[in-house]
Amino acid sequence: MxxxxxxxxxxxxxxxxxxxxxxxxxxxxxxxxxxxxxxxxxxxxxKAGAYGQCSTQEKHPVWGPGCAGTGDFATDKKNGDYNSVTFSALKLNGK
Structure with missing residues (x-):
């Protein structure tokens, strides 16, 4: 970026x-x-990272679309219902 x-x-x-x-x-x-x-x-x-836009909640039409997953990270990771990112390098240029 x-x-x-x-x-x-x-x-x-x-x-x-x-x-x-x-x-x-x-x-x-x-x-x-x-x-x-x-x-x-x-x-x-x-902020460098993964920004998953899904929630298991269904209470809000935009922020809670009821995506796959349980909300328990260990279970969701095992089932593949998660996101992740790996950075090999970050370079900061600024004033």
């Missing part, structure tokens, strides 16, 4: 899949539900 000005550049690489690259202008909204200025007026930080 690299941020230059208002642009964020993301590259995902693995031996098992094709490389995927994204260029995102953080000063613009992505769609009509976003703020028109995106993150331009916000503080910004990035």
């Amino acid at each position: 690299e941020v230059k000005g208002t642009m964020m550049y993301l590259t995902f690489e693995t031996a098992r899949h094709d490389t995927v690259k994204y260029e995102i202008d953080l000063s613009k909204g992505i769609d009509e539900k976003d703020f028109p200025t995106g993150y331009a007026e916000d503080d910004f930080y990035f």
Whole structure:
């Protein structure tokens, strides 16, 4: 990941899949539900990690879609209902 000005550049690489690259202008909204200025007026930080977007809860239509899994990590890992990420290197460039 690299941020230059208002642009964020993301590259995902693995031996098992094709490389995927994204260029995102953080000063613009992505769609009509976003703020028109995106993150331009916000503080910004990035935390390296895996961000699983699924929850076993069904109470909320967006944040609780009732995905596969029990909510118990040991059980879910055994069944393959989890996500993980491994970083071989992280490089920080900044002011």
